Amino acid sequence: MRSGRSQTLAWKIPLFDTDFGAEEEEALIAVIRRGWVSAGPETQEFEREFSEFLGGPEVVFLSSGTASIHLALASVGIGPGDEVIAPAFTYIATCSPVLWLGARLRLADSASLKNPNISPETVEGLVNERTKAIIFLHYAGFSEGIAEMARFCEERGIALIEDAAHTHGSVSGGRKPGTFGKVGCFSFFANKNMTSGEGGALVTFDKQLAERARRMASHGRTAAAWDRFRDSALKTYDITEMGYNYKATDMQAALARVQLRKLPEANRKRVELVRLYRELLSDIPGLVIPFDDYESSANYIFPIVLPEEVGRLSVMESLADAGIQTSVHYPAVHTFTYYRKLFPELRLPVAEELASRELSLPLYPHMGEDKVRFVAEKLSEILRTQGRN
Known part of the structure; x- marks a missing residue:
């Protein structure tokens, strides 16, 4: 939120932030x-x-x-x-x-x-x-x-x-x-x-x-x-x-x-932040960054797929300790309690693997390059530590 009232006081870097003024x-x-x-x-x-x-x-x-x-x-x-x-x-x-x-x-x-x-x-x-x-x-x-x-x-x-x-x-x-x-x-x-x-x-x-x-x-x-x-x-x-x-x-x-008028410039800023994220995270072994054509994307979220051997919950908790909010987009639909009744035998290996390994990092237009660098640095550090354990 840009008008001096923060809705994300608990986070040094929230997952997203609104741009109202x-x-x-x-x-x-x-x-x-x-x-x-x-x-x-x-x-x-x-x-x-x-x-x-x-x-x-x-x-x-x-x-x-x-x-x-x-x-x-x-x-x-x-x-x-x-x-x-x-x-x-x-x-x-x-x-x-x-x-x-x-x-x-x-x-x-x-x-x-x-x-x-x-x-x-x-x-x-x-x-x-x-x-x-x-x-x-x-x-x-x-x-x-x-x-x-x-x-x-x-x-x-x-x-x-x-x-x-x-x-x-x-x-x-x-x-x-x-x-x-x-x-x-x-x-x-x-x-x-x-x-x-x-x-x-x-x-x-x-x-x-x-x-x-x-x-x-x-x-x-x-x-x-x-x-x-x-x-x-x-x-x-x-x-x-x-x-x-x-x-x-x-x-x-x-x-x-108003938001529609702001959208082109906001999306341009998202592209620049995603470009930096991708550059900083490109050398992490086993990490997958979905898609490549980010310059024509709205870049609503910045999802990554963690290395197979990494525990996602542990990564999220370590990032939270550094004040970084993350999320998961999404659990697979057929794994929810209600939907398991409808699809008791269904197995969709790619969706299930994405659901277990995907992690969404903070992204919003006024985030700034310094925060992207901080998130990437902390994530790289956490993954290196987990890789040694």
């Missing part, structure tokens, strides 16, 4: 003074600006990234009897909406330790006549394999849903992630490259799908509250299908608009 405060005050704080004109302006940023798709601003995945699946007609393939190495929100809709979840392995994304090769054996959608996570902000996955889905008539929660501002083959598939799903949670505190967005070039998603986000109504407020001819509304309450607010949109 006078611009965000002024934007929120303007919405409060306008008097309309739920979804309204500010939301519409953010949707327009985010559409321009992504290259012109329809944008529906929502209450969370999870809501965007749920509505994406619902909008393409996923329901009981259908199957949806998703990565096992992801946050649980990628997968749970599949089950909410009564469909069968099929979990795919990651391509490799170097490429934690799923690939056509890891999903091909799961595809059958009931497969209606594949969810592709751009892990850590990297889009390796997305073009191949888009072709794979198009050839088979499968809806490609992009979980773009990590990838604000990435570029892949001249295109912005979130625009390769049928629907793209973004998150604006507090630790994302741009944030509205909570929030998400559904993006698609299919106008009818976007209109349906917009209705479903507001209880299935044909006219939202702001539409009826500004248009006196809209006296009432109809409910045309089952819907949810997934609307975001103009307060969130005000934050998101």
Whole structure:
């Protein structure tokens, strides 16, 4: 946090830190003074600006990234009897909406330790006549394999849903992630490259799908509250299908608009910090740094895969003793208690190895090179010590 109030007092170097300042405060005050704080004109302006940023798709601003995945699946007609393939190495929100809709979840392995994304090769054996959608996570902000996955889905008539929660501002083959598939799903949670505190967005070039998603986000109504407020001819509304309450607010949109303006420079700083991290950690035996094309990535997190013989918990505790916060992104979905009931025999060796060896190091735009050097130095020292024991 940049305004003098730290949310991370316990850490010398936190895993992430928000970048809120006078611009965000002024934007929120303007919405409060306008008097309309739920979804309204500010939301519409953010949707327009985010559409321009992504290259012109329809944008529906929502209450969370999870809501965007749920509505994406619902909008393409996923329901009981259908199957949806998703990565096992992801946050649980990628997968749970599949089950909410009564469909069968099929979990795919990651391509490799170097490429934690799923690939056509890891999903091909799961595809059958009931497969209606594949969810592709751009892990850590990297889009390796997305073009191949888009072709794979198009050839088979499968809806490609992009979980773009990590990838604000990435570029892949001249295109912005979130625009390769049928629907793209973004998150604006507090630790994302741009944030509205909570929030998400559904993006698609299919106008009818976007209109349906917009209705479903507001209880299935044909006219939202702001539409009826500004248009006196809209006296009432109809409910045309089952819907949810997934609307975001103009307060969130005000934050998101400022954060979107800051995003290109913030991502540029992330690239520089990641470049330094990679340089400083490149000679550690057995350590894997996923992906290579970091210059076109959003670099949402900086994940490393620890050497096989190293105990991750011990490394995390030693870094914590030095005031460095770390995390794990992610446990494999099928290893959670609830999901073990659904997948009692499932073994996905790459995802499981990533889940046991991955460690996320601190990364945020105003972190500074001195902190990167400190983290890299401490990590190298800890790994050398563990290697001797």
